[in-house]
Amino acid sequence: MNYLPTMTEDEIRYICSVIPLQDSVGYFKYYPKDFAKVMPGFRATSLKSQEQVSGILFRNRNQHFISSFIEKHISRWLDEIGAAINEKTEEGESKESALLQTLPHCFFVDNIGLYFKLTGEEYTGEFLSMLSASIRFIKDANTECERTKSKLDTKTTEVSRLEAELERVQTEQSKMSQKLSERLDEIKTLKRTNAxxxxxxxxxxxxEQTIGSLKQKAQEREDYIQQLKAALSVARKEQQQLEKKIRVEIAKQQETEKYRQDTAQKPKCPKDLDEFRDYLGYNFENIGVPANSDYYPLLKDYLSEILFQGKPIIISRSTGLSLMKCVSNTLVKTSVVTTLAFDDDVTEKLIDGFLSQDKRIVCLDNFIGNYNETTLITICDRHRDKIIFLTIAYDHTLCFVPDELMRYCHYLNLNRVEAFTGDTELTEDPSVVDEVEKVVTSIVPDVRWTVALKEMLEEFGVQGALSAYKSSLVADELSFCRLLAFDVLPYCTDVLKIAPFNVSERLVKYAGDSGRCLYKNLFRRWFA
Incomplete structure (x- = not known):
């Protein structure tokens, strides 16, 4: 339906004035070519005023581009109003109530008569006047309500701002109160500090008074220190002179000690060897050595020979303890023999100090195989006035030491004499045998027995310097037998672990069943 032909100019002008600006501008932008025909030289985006746009619509209302736009708005408005009124009436509202609730919010609010004209509804002029007045009142009330609501929102925002400001002020006040409390505490502290x-x-x-007094005392002390320094200088000079005298005296003492040591290094022996043999025999018999045994005289003679040559005697610990008791009890009136056992911390100085004690008979236990043999022999050689026993735990240990060692020691093996292997208490009265400096005499080897021993040693596997040395100790057949009984043959059996009668034809020839040896039965009993 076309509404514009039925409307007056004022009514059309009203309709153009209430069409929203954004709807008009949007329409013009959507159809820029048609808009250019209506408003040549203008762009839709330049239209900013409702009055300007309303004028364009009104002036060009007869052009289809504009009239169709106006007609569509009128038609849409009427449809929307009709739908709203119908919704209210369907909810049970009266027609008049529906009109009063709808028309104040429509585009015809300021021209209610135009609305009814366009809808074709006829009402009396009095009704329309009353309805228009009511609608204007409702509109004004709504406007006032909106204004009041806007003010309320503004006030609410202001209240929120003021509450936030109040909270901030309260926070600052709290901080200021805390700072004030701190300042008060500082003031109290300052007052105390001032006091x-x-x-x-x-x-x-x-x-300051004390310092003055101390300075005076310090000066007095300084004067005293200077006096002490002067005295110290004098004392140092006297000390240097005294040290010089001490060095001279020490040098004299060292020379005296060296002379004493040189004198003491010489071996000693009993003044009467027969007396020593007798007393030694008494001690042997006391621990159970049979006096009628075939080895008894051999042993006493062999010991009388090797004990007083100034050489250490290597012997098994198991038999050496009893032997040392007997020898010590015979010579120096005590069966107690001082012993130094090997330890990892032992030093040359410690050994030398031990041997320097005023003891005639001493024992170094377990040094063979654990301590440097060259150093040990050198130390022992400085104490040739001692009878030094080197005890070993096992005879087989000697298998692992240099043969050269045996040239500077005597090997004594009593493992086959039962009396020495047990821990028998020695009860023989101790004796003292006078000793004198031993006169060194050279042994004149007997060629026959020297050759015999050398041949045996070579068959035992002992050659070179050690074989020559052992052979040089044989002066006669008796010394040959003593050496075989307590040195050579037990060395083969217990150290080298060989059976001498099985490896030496020379030994079998001499000490076998048909041999001429006086002690062949002893040798076969002990070593065969």
Whole structure:
């Protein structure tokens, strides 16, 4: 339906004035070519005023581009109003109530008569006047309500701002109160400090007085120190002179000690060897050595020979302890023999100091195989006036030491004499045998027995310097037998672990069943 032809100019102007600006501008932008025909030289985006746009619509209302736009708005508005009224009436509202609730919010609010004209509804002029007045009142009330709501929102925002400001002020006040409390505490502290300062002034004055007194004392001490330095200088000179005298005296003592040591290094032996043999025999018999045994005289003679040559005697610990008791009890009136056992911390100085004690008979236990043999022999050689026993735990240990060692020691093996292997208590009365410096005499080897021993040693596997040395100790057949009984044959059996009668034809020839040896039965009993 076309509404514009039925409307007056004022009514059309009203319709153009209430069409929203954004709808008009949007329409013009959507159809720019048609808009250019209506408003040549203008762009739709330049239209900013409702009055300007309303004028364009009104002036060009007869052009289809504009009239169709106006007609569509009128038609849409009427449809929307009709739908709203119908919705209210369907909900049970009266027609008049529906009109009063709908028309104040429509585009015809300021021209209610035009609305009814366009809808074709006829009402009396009095009704329309009353309805228009009511609608204007409702509109004004709504406007006032909106204004009041806007003010309320503004006030609410202001209240929120003021509450936030109040909270901030309260926070700052709390901080200020805390700072004030801190400042008050500082003031109290300063007051106390001021009081302490007054006290400190008195203390400082007292200390200054004390310092003055101390300075005076320090000066007195300095004077005293200078006196002490002068005295110290004199004392140092006297000390240097004294040290010089001490060095001279020490040198003299060292020379004396060296002379004493040189004198003491010489071996000693009993003044009467027969007396020694007798007393030694008494001690042997006391621990159970049979006096009628075939080895008894051999043993006493062999010991009388090797004990007093100034060479260490290597012997098994198991038999050596009893032997040392007997020898010591015979010579120096005591069966107690001082012993130094090997330890990892032992030093040459310690060994030398031990051997320097005023003891005739001493024992170094377990040194063979654990200590440097060259060093040990050198130390022992400085104490040739001692009878030194080198005890070993096992005879087989000697298999692992240099043969050269045996040239500077005597090997003594009593493992086959039962009396020495047990821990028998020695009860024989101790004796003292006078000793004198031993006169060194050369042994004149008997060629026959020297050759015999050398042949045996070579068959035993002992050659070279050791074989020559052992052979040089044989002066006669008796010394040959003593050496075989207590040195050579037990060395083969217990050290080298060989059966001498099985490897030596020369030994079998001499000490076998048809041999001429006086002690062949002893040798076969012990070593065969």
């Amino acid at each position: 302490d300062l007054e006290k400190s002034k008195g203390v400082i004055a007292s200390h």
